[in-house]
Amino acid sequence: MNGLNHLLFFLLIVTFAGFSFSRPDHHSRNCKAYRRPALNEVLTRICLLCHEMFSVDQPNLAAECSSNCFRNPAFNKCLNFFRPKFSPFLGST
Secondary structure: HHHHHHHHHHHHHHOOOOOOOOOOOOOOOHHHHHHHHHHHHHHHHHHHHHHHOOOOOOOOHHHEEEEEEEHOHHHHHHHHHHHHOOOOOOEEE
C-alpha cells in the first residue's frame, strides 16, 4: 500500500466512522481551518480519534490538540501517530 493509499484509507475510515462534530467554540474566525469546513472536519477528527485512544492518560487531549488553530505540540503528536511509516509524498519518518 503506497502513501496515497494510506491517506485515502485513513480518510475513508474517518469519514465513515459515524462521528458527528460541532464547530469548537475556541476556534477563532482568523483560523483558516475554521473557515474551511472540510479541512476543519478532518483536523478535528484527527484530534478526536487521538483523544479516543489516549484520553485515559490525557483527558483534555481533544481540546489541547485543536487549540491555537491546530498549531501545537499535541496536534503534531496526533498527526505523527496516524502518519504512515513511509510515504513517497512525505518521505520516511
